[in-house]
Amino acid sequence: MFGDHSCICPCFRSRSSDTVADEQSDRDPVLLVSGMGGSILHSKRKKFGFQTRVWVRLFLADLEFKKKLWSLYNPETGYTESLDDSNEIVIPEDDYGLYAIDILDPSLMTKCLHLTLVYHFHDMIDMLVGCGYKKGTTLFGYGYDFRQSNRIDKAVNGLKVKLETAYKASGGRKVNIISHSMGGLLVLSFMSLHNDVFSKYVNKWICIACPFQGAPGCINDSLLTGLQFVEGFESYFFVSRWTMHQLLVECPSIYEMLPNPDFKWKNQPQIQVWRKQSKEEDSVELESRGPIESITLFEEALRNNELNYDGTTIALPFNFSILKWATGTRQILNNAQLPNGVDFYNIFGTSFDTPFDVRYGSETSPIEDLSEICHSMPQYSYVDGDETVPAESAKADGFEAVERVGVAARHRGLLCDKTVFQLIQNWLGVSQKPKKHSTTSRVMDVFSN
Numbered sequence: 001m002f003g004d005h006s007c008i009c010p011c012f013r014s015r016s017s018d019t020v021a022d023e024q025s026d027r028d029p030v031l032l033v034s035g036m037g038g039s040i041l042h043s044k045r046k047k048f049g050f051q052t053r054v055w056v057r058l059f060l061a062d063l064e065f066k067k068k069l070w071s072l073y074n075p076e077t078g079y080t081e082s083l084d085d086s087n088e089i090v091i092p093e094d095d096y097g098l099y100a101i102d103i104l105d106p107s108l109m110t111k112c113l114h115l116t117l118v119y120h121f122h123d124m125i126d127m128l129v130g131c132g133y134k135k136g137t138t139l140f141g142y143g144y145d146f147r148q149s150n151r152i153d154k155a156v157n158g159l160k161v162k163l164e165t166a167y168k169a170s171g172g173r174k175v176n177i178i179s180h181s182m183g184g185l186l187v188l189s190f191m192s193l194h195n196d197v198f199s200k201y202v203n204k205w206i207c208i209a210c211p212f213q214g215a216p217g218c219i220n221d222s223l224l225t226g227l228q229f230v231e232g233f234e235s236y237f238f239v240s241r242w243t244m245h246q247l248l249v250e251c252p253s254i255y256e257m258l259p260n261p262d263f264k265w266k267n268q269p270q271i272q273v274w275r276k277q278s279k280e281e282d283s284v285e286l287e288s289r290g291p292i293e294s295i296t297l298f299e300e301a302l303r304n305n306e307l308n309y310d311g312t313t314i315a316l317p318f319n320f321s322i323l324k325w326a327t328g329t330r331q332i333l334n335n336a337q338l339p340n341g342v343d344f345y346n347i348f349g350t351s352f353d354t355p356f357d358v359r360y361g362s363e364t365s366p367i368e369d370l371s372e373i374c375h376s377m378p379q380y381s382y383v384d385g386d387e388t389v390p391a392e393s394a395k396a397d398g399f400e401a402v403e404r405v406g407v408a409a410r411h412r413g414l415l416c417d418k419t420v421f422q423l424i425q426n427w428l429g430v431s432q433k434p435k436k437h438s439t440t441s442r443v444m445d446v447f448s449n
Helices: 017-025 061-068 108-113 122-130 153-169 183-193 195-201 216-225 232-237 241-248 294-301 320-334 370-375 418-428
Strands: 030-033 041-045 051-055 071-074 079-082 087-090 139-142 175-180 202-208 271-276 284-289 306-309 312-315 343-350 352-360 379-385 403-408 446-448
Touching (some): 030 122, 030 153, 030 183, 051 061, 153 183, 183 195, 183 202, 183 320, 216 294, 216 370, 216 379, 284 294, 294 370, 343 379, 343 418
Parallel strands (some): 030 175, 175 202, 202 343, 271 352, 343 403
Antiparallel strands (some): 041 051, 306 312, 352 379, 403 446
């Protein structure tokens, strides 16, 4: 979600205005699509229209998150709906959709302190502008309510409108999509559901760090104990792990990133629990459950889960209505086909320990009742990846890729990685004018697959 603001590329400031104009008119438009948590969300008062940024914010983050973003899933509509029914969640459309995915907390404090944890697509936007792209003509962004399903009408139709806008603004040139993380699943859903429209408007799709087959360790644990987006001292300014957990249990998008049980994993991802066999006995056993068997564990572990909202206690068990919906989404994702004439490129992160199996309890401190899991801390076994998505999942797109490249970078760091920028420039057929007296060096190894 957040990027390391340390690799902004130089711009073409020395070129003449005529040269820049010619290059801008000769560009196929680019549409940047954000991932999970990668878009600003505003809470809008239905009566007065007043808007407040609720994601991302560092000041009063946890309080505002609980008041405005905690939600319940409505199985009749398929949407997750905020508990505060006097407000609606909207995505700002400023700067042609780029504002919402640029710096996720664009407050004066964040900019003055240069808090890079909330710099998202910022560096990539700067890089593309430096390559001659123009906002509103050849460069656009798409943020969306990441609580919702990746196949829900509002998200899919919004992507269609954005593609049409970019297509028309550039004079009828097909669009090059660059997606990050869960944004790839949204694009995949759109491609599966509207293949003809995708073929009409899309030229190339560059996919970065997409959990094509799920993100086993991170997502399994998110449903059981929550998600910590920010570690260390900065976490005190952010949304707590438990506050995030109570949202994610009601988010279809999270269920849609559970490990795909139909995928032929090298090793099936497991949820493991050190379990005391009975109160009378001292015997302890390590129980292991795969993607299908884990459903009963979710049900048992979350049976007592609840939150208190405005003085009312609300039950939040594992949601089987969402699971049913997500199962349908998985089928749509599995059936997606790349249209003829659309070039596909896949960048995935490597060289970092990435959670895969997740374990609760220990041999000396076993779990007696599965509901205790929700108040414990996980232990992971790791595989190669970007610290969030295993490389095995991210590169298993199932398409005829023009190129499929592993880059040694973290999940969010891929959005400001110099090697990633070089790949994107090569695939888009653009380049930047190097600085005078600069030297080049190999930043990291890139592995083609």
